[in-house]
Amino acid sequence: DVQLVESGGGLVKPGESLRLSCAASGFTFSSYSINWVRQTPGTGLEWVSAIDTSGTSISYADSVKGRFTLSRDNAKNSLYLQMNSLRAEDTAVYYCARELFGSGTRPYDYWGQGTLVTVSS
Amino acid sequence: EIVMTQSPATLSVSPGERATLSCRASQSVNSKLAWYQQKPGQAPRLLIYDASTRATGIPARFSGRGSGTEFTLTISSLQSEDFAVYYCQQYNNWPLTFGGGTKVEIK
Numbered sequence: 001d002v003q004l005v006e007s008g009g010g011l012v013k014p015g016e017s018l019r020l021s022c023a024a025s026g027f028t029f030s031s032y033s034i035n036w037v038r039q040t041p042g043t044g045l046e047w048v049s050a051i052d053t054s055g056t057s058i059s060y061a062d063s064v065k066g067r068f069t070l071s072r073d074n075a076k077n078s079l080y081l082q083m084n085s086l087r088a089e090d091t092a093v094y095y096c097a098r099e100l101f102g103s104g105t106r107p108y109d110y111w112g113q114g115t116l117v118t119v120s121s
Numbered sequence: 122e123i124v125m126t127q128s129p130a131t132l133s134v135s136p137g138e139r140a141t142l143s144c145r146a147s148q149s150v151n152s153k154l155a156w157y158q159q160k161p162g163q164a165p166r167l168l169i170y171d172a173s174t175r176a177t178g179i180p181a182r183f184s185g186r187g188s189g190t191e192f193t194l195t196i197s198s199l200q201s202e203d204f205a206v207y208y209c210q211q212y213n214n215w216p217l218t219f220g221g222g223t224k225v226e227i228k
Contacts, residue, residue, distance in 0.1 A: 035217075045165070045208055045219040061216050095164055100176075105212045107155035109176060111164035 002026040002110045004096050009115030016086055016119075022079040022096035022112060030054075030074040033099040035108065036081050038092035038117075048094070049081065050105075064090075086119045093117075123147050123211050127220035133228040134199050142223045144192040144209035153213035156185055156194045159222075160205045168207075169194060199225070 008020040022034065036048040049070040050059045058070050069082040079096055093116050097108035124147040134140045144154065152172040157165035167176040169185035172192060182197040196203055204227055209220040 044221050045210075047217040047219070050217075059215055097164075100167070100170060105153075105215075105217070107167055107170045107210060107212055108157075108165075109167050111166075114164060 002098070004098060004110055004112035006094060006096055006112040006115040009094065009117045011118045011120065012086055013121050014087055014119055017082070017084045018086060018117060020081040020083065020094055020096075020115060020117070022081075024077045024079070024098075027098075029077040032101065033106070034072065034079050035097050035099065036070065036079075036094055037097055037108070037111075038090075038094045039114070040092045043092075046092070050099075051079065083117070086117075088119050091117060091119050122216055123150060123214050123218050125209055125211055125218050125220035127207075127209055127223050129223060130221070131224045131226060133226050135228045136201060137198050138228075140196040140199055140203075140225055142194040142196075142207055142225070144187075144194070144220050146190045146192075146211055148214075149189045150211040150213035152188045153211055154185075154187065154192050155210045155212065156183075157208045157210065158203075158205045159208065165208060196225075 003025045005023045033052050035050040039045050051070050055072045067085045072079045093114040095114045096112045098110040100106040100109045126145045128143045154172045156169040159165040168179050173185045184195050206222045206224045208222045
């Protein structure tokens with residue numbers, strides 16, 4: 001079965017850092033682009049970042065550009081989101097999500113269970 | 122950024138009835154439109170992609186149509202498990218954007 005398992009969430013203070021991980025199993029990880037999407041009660045679903053199969057093409061939402069860094073290790077079937085200079089507005093449940101197989105940008109056919117990030121003093 | 126607007130915010134429907142949800146894009150997204158279903162405490166689930174293609178395992182009572190800026194998701198006969206929040210997402214342009222959601226509740 002396809003599984004995506006996020007970890008690394010928690011409570012941090014504004015300005016601090018956190019590293020989220022997404023462990024994949026049940027599919028050929030290196031063949032799929034993976035995204036991070038976050039969700040808050042107030043702002044709904046927000047796309048955060050995307051990485052292609054090789055890790056050479058990475059995109060970020062303007063709200064996180066320059067603060068977040070996405071990477072992947074295909075040998076370890078894992079994805080990493082380094083989040084620096086965290087702000088209160090980064091508080092959300094963070095999901096990693098697999099893009100549907102195919103060329104070009106695709107929607108997400110599998111999602112993890114999410115990990116909660118809370119930024120508060 | 123393409124703004125996705127969903128209507129209505131809440132839809133009250135009786136089991137067995139038809140539900141029609143709308144999603145409008147602020148500019149054309151061609152047919153690069155997906156619909157997701159989300160239940161409390163769960164991640165979203167892909168229902169429809171490319172505006173009208175059902176994802177694997179999705180029942181035939183779910184159908185999508187539209188192109189350009191106007192899209193609809195129809196649930197032909199609501200089952201108890203269909204009461205949830207539904208989101209549309211465009212993936213034609215960066216940044217990818219989602220609508221604010223439509224909650225389908227029991228009437």
